[in-house]
Amino acid sequence: MALGTTKSELRTYLRGLLRKISPEQRKRESFDVCSQLLQMKEYKSAKAVGAFLSIPGQEIDTEPFLIQCFKDQKKIYLPKCLADGDMIFLETYGMDDVNKNFQFNKQFKKLKEPPFDFEDVTRQKIKRKSALDCLDLDLMVIPGLGFTTTGLRIGYGVGHYDRFFQKYKQKLTEIDEKESPTRETSKITFPFLVGIGLSCQIVEHVPTEKHDHRLGCIISPKLTNGEEK
Numbered sequence: 001m002a003l004g005t006t007k008s009e010l011r012t013y014l015r016g017l018l019r020k021i022s023p024e025q026r027k028r029e030s031f032d033v034c035s036q037l038l039q040m041k042e043y044k045s046a047k048a049v050g051a052f053l054s055i056p057g058q059e060i061d062t063e064p065f066l067i068q069c070f071k072d073q074k075k076i077y078l079p080k081c082l083a084d085g086d087m088i089f090l091e092t093y094g095m096d097d098v099n100k101n102f103q104f105n106k107q108f109k110k111l112k113e114p115p116f117d118f119e120d121v122t123r124q125k126i127k128r129k130s131a132l133d134c135l136d137l138d139l140m141v142i143p144g145l146g147f148t149t150t151g152l153r154i155g156y157g158v159g160h161y162d163r164f165f166q167k168y169k170q171k172l173t174e175i176d177e178k179e180s181p182t183r184e185t186s187k188i189t190f191p192f193l194v195g196i197g198l199s200c201q202i203v204e205h206v207p208t209e210k211h212d213h214r215l216g217c218i219i220s221p222k223l224t225n226g227e228e229k
């Protein structure tokens with residue numbers, strides 16, 4: 001797409017490309033991306049990972065990645081969009097939890113999300129932990145409609161991720177300001193951000209605004225760490 005394309009034009013173009021991908025190709029490319037993710041040093045060292053559940057038939061399928069994350073005993077957070085436009089990340093305890101307990105979002109009807117509470121084995125209700133309270137995310141795997149190899153991203157146009165990053169950063173700053181007299185460097189850091197997409201989602205240019213965050217790297221079947229394979 002040419003330089004000067006608007007965000008809205010780019011979204012329409014990318015939605016069109018995504019619609020043309022066959023289920024077989026989507027599956028093949030998704031496996032490739034999931035295995036690349038699992039080989040990243042940032043994944044291997046991560047204790048807590050923020051990820052997402054794919055919209056079936058529309059996006060890259062993250063299930064193979066999530067299954068391995070649970071096997072590797074990572075702490076997994078998945079997103080929940082709130083009615084006020086904010087997005088939070090709640091701890092998720094396994095694929096059984098996803099399959100049994102997750103519910104469709106009332107506004108974004110294709111998104112399955114964690115409810116606030118979780119029933120443990122004794123059927124006791126437990127409040128799920130929120131990443132904005134624990135501030136322990138090491139790695140975040142980010143969806144999008146399109147990406148550049150240089151880490152720029154275009155999403156569905158709601159600003160969920162950019163507003164979440166801003167909130168997370170603000171909380172880190174608040175903690176730093178409170179604790180800086182007693183600590184030389186902060187142990188709590190901002191997570192490494194990796195965008196994932198199918199090969200058709202890699203574009204030359206993404207128009208950006210001031211609030212847009214650049215991601216640490218992009219993984220797609222054609223690329224690793226922003227370089228052609």
Ligand SMILES: Nc1nc2c(c(=O)[nH]1)N(C=O)[C@@H](CNc1ccc(C(=O)N[C@@H](CCC(=O)O)C(=O)O)cc1)CN2
Nearest residue numbers: 052053054055079108109110143144155156158160161
């Ligand atoms: N799988 C997945 N989960 C995600 C995101 C995402 O991009 N993909 N998000 C990324 O920010 C957040 C949710 N934001 C979203 C905003 C709009 C739509 C969406 O599908 N819009 C439809 C129209 C509404 C509908 O029919 O449900 C569309 O634009 O086609 C999806 C996610 C958090 N969870």
Ligand SMILES: Nc1ncnc2c1ncn2[C@@H]1O[C@H](COP(=O)(O)OP(=O)(O)OP(=O)(O)O)[C@@H](O)[C@H]1O
Nearest residue numbers: 007154155156157158159160161162163166211212
């Ligand atoms: N940090 C922020 N503070 C306030 N508003 C924001 C912030 N980030 C994004 N927005 C607003 O959200 C809207 C959508 O932003 P943008 O077009 O960048 O979405 P996107 O990144 O493509 O989508 P998404 O993050 O939902 O997948 C814009 O109107 C933008 O002004």
